[in-house]
Amino acid sequence: MVPSPPQTAAMLAIGDEILSGRTKDKNIGHLAEVLTLAGIDLKEVRIVGDEPRAICDALNTLRRAYDYVFTSGGIGPTHDDMTADAVASAFNLPIGYHPDAYRRLEENYRTRELEFTEARKRMARTPQGASLINNPVSVAPGFRVENVYVMAGVPSVFQAMVAQVVAGLPQGQAIMSETIVCPFGEGEIGGPLGAVQKAHPAVMIGSYPKFEGNRFYADIVVRSRDAAALASAREAVEAMLAELAAKR
DSSP: OOOOOOOEEEEEEEOHHHHTTSSOOOHHHHHHHHHHHHTOEEEEEEEEOSOHHHHHHHHHHHHHHSSEEEEESOOSSSTTOOHHHHHHHHTTOOEEEOHHHHHHHHHHHHHTTOOOOHHHHGGGEEETTOEEEOOTTTSOOEEEETTEEEEOSSHHHHHHHHHHHHHTSOOOOOOEEEEEEESSOHHHHHHHHHHHHHHOTTSEEEEEEEEETTEEEEEEEEEESOHHHHHHHHHHHHHHHHHHHHTO
């Protein structure tokens, strides 16, 4: 039986503060690690500012191209939190208070003896028909519309939401990887490494240059879901490096 192709995903990170450099994004790397362990291929990441049209356009492109889209940022209480409206626009849906989200938030602020202001009520707004993503950290939920999962930008909240979402998705076979330290610069290994890649199409081979002191070297990373193919490619890379060393 031919195995099913792996599920694919994209991420849309939202916020002017990321593009300005004021906030250093921590969510992209975390999502990539979680999806890799779940056997889901993260294929694309985009970053857009707090502009509804840009968010909407990016979402429509990504959700049609990949099995899942994960967003971070822009679902807070302030005027520049525009993600919920942009998602509603992307799906051509009306937006309003989600009754369960509203109840959770209202109860939370009442328990804390804080006013449930209009700004705080904004965090209960979702496109019509959205399902909620629980927020065990600070109550205000994320939400899902079809294959789009909308989550907070605060790293601790984002991570908690991602854990719940990914646990509920079909798990694929995780990609295995091995790293071979290469003593040569990329200019020396480019041709031979390309030949190794061509001979091992079931394996992804990447070269990552390093510089130390006055010399260049590289880490060669081989990745595959097939253990036998991975081992074969590693042996071929090591043989290629040994051959280059012998010629010196």
